[in-house]
Amino acid sequence: MIDQTPPKNTGPEPSRRFSIAPMMDWTTPHFRYLARILSRRALLYTEMVTTGALIHGDTQRFLRHDPAEYPLALQLGGSNPDELAKCATLAEEYGFSEVNLNVGCPSDRVQNNMIGACLMGHPDKVAEGVAAMKAATNLPVTVKHRIGINGRESWEELCEFIEKVSAAGCNTFIAHARIAILEGLSPKENRDIPPLKYDWVYRLKQTYPELEIIINGGIKTIEECHDHLRHTDGVMLGREAYHNPWLLTEVDPEFFGEEAPVTSRHDALRAMFPFIQKELDRGVYLTHITRHIMGLFLGMPGGRQFRRHLSENANKPGSGLEVVEQALAKVREPEAVLEN
Template sequence: MIRSEVAKKPEESAKSLPNSGPEPSRRFCVAPMMDWTTPHFRYLARLLSRRALLYTEMVTTGALIHGDTDRFLRHDPMEYPLALQLGGSDPRELAHCAALAEQYGFDEVNLNVGCPSDRVQNNMIGACLMGHPEKVAEGVAAMIAATSLPVTVKHRIGIDGRESWEELCHFIETVATAGCRTFIVHARIAVLEGLSPKENRDIPPLKYDWVYQLKARYPELEIIINGGIKTFDECHEHLRHTNGVMLGREAYHNPWLLAGVDETFFGEPAPVTSRHDVLRAMLPFIEQELERGIYLTHISRHLMGLFHGQPGGRQFRRHISENAHRPGSGIEVILDALAKVRTPSSELETAS
């Protein structure tokens, strides 16, 4: 699937980047995570898996409309298949930004109805919208009218005060009536008062059975399960009941996990056979980013988990932590860190 190019020259805007990535599949997804799923992490993730569907950090409609649009939507063609996650609730603004997503070559536009932070609540963004299913439906309908891209919704199973099974079904049915066919369900409620965003990722209990029941009740909808998933064995169990799985923190902190995705979930060869090869393949991109004036630490922080659990992995992380922030730090910091990790006796590794 290749997007048509728009008028601007490649150096002028990311909008002219053609999308020639694999056909998107939500069978295995990497969750949108603020400050984590940046272009630098997504580049690493794509080296590890050609097929995992990647998501951007949440970008608010206000930032896209009133800020530096190119900066917020910038991505490398290497990252496809790639979805843009939006935060917002105004139908006109969501429609405008959904159209931008298509112009910039994204494969999907996703609406955030799950973020519990106070800051986004005050702007009617994120999980608080679960209390306003009709408003979500209006926004989804406007987005669908503005783009040919799939419009999806990522949400919780409820919020404090609105956490019943009946209310969850009402939310799903209302938004589905507006045309949404794909729901990515974080299997926890969001507690909007009294818990921090970090606590909201751990304290509310997981209710995977509710997500399974949604798929059973609405078989015509695509239901993707998210929340607390760490292993491929867990993924296989969830896939018995849902259409896809979405991993967040585990994929970030232990990115080598992604090296097993293509073979395990798509029956295709893994694109890499060792962590060393992955990092070497990333070096030209790192050099390119340094030439653009990006600080090394903005890139290197996403590499810290690559040698998780490996001999020399701690020394690798320590060397980067102690040196990447220094003025003038360059590619040599990465090379020196890599030298501290033992090269595997066999290039063939398995994802852990």
């Protein structure tokens, strides 16, 4: 029988100096578990969960996570204050470290439900939602947003948004440094085509020094993170952290002055074995887990064979941990450097 008792959050206090962006279909519990093996300190985010799904759907499934993932934030999609308040209460009940409101997703589906980036055009509604969540939980309430949307993309309108939402009790803004174009571009195109305006996010920090301003969008390297941290309070990486997760082993030494939790990709994957087996025992298909570890050996000799073996075998009926072990054997452990 599966224990459905919500976990207790015994993890460290969240720091937003470095975080991994919420990404639909990517920041699942399986990827987050790997990310936590690679960095103890990176703040992790769930995929966006709509308030309707949480309240009327399979709440246990949407909020399920392993205590090893802490610090972990829940990202919500919604605009109804009562529903947001209810979900913020659930976030606290289930042990999350933070509750975050999505004001950045540009897809048509969420726009039709007044979710995501379209809310940039309704700062009063966002403020009402934030105030309701603040009243319902002791957790930090944060907002992830764009710097504007088409038709509402001036500096003054961005400031109006920040001022109204901060007045409602939000002290932390995670700014994707692009506008969202709500008609004519796909969500993927909205991550690439509107130009990045990092200077606008820097300017937000200069204009509102009392607020915590986190920068997001197009950041790929640790060096770029350091550059952005000269102007902002934190950096959030998205796709780069997912496709090249070994980069996360640099987070603890570079931003927190602590040793990396693991020193080899082999050790990192082996550390996942008990978790993988536990998930298999729950009835999870192996391919649902392994698709999130494909990038671990990016650029390594044998990395392509590792990915091919998983792709060709993890989806077979009855596939188990032995498939991961066989894939791992195709990648050589780097030889130790011998000192003279």
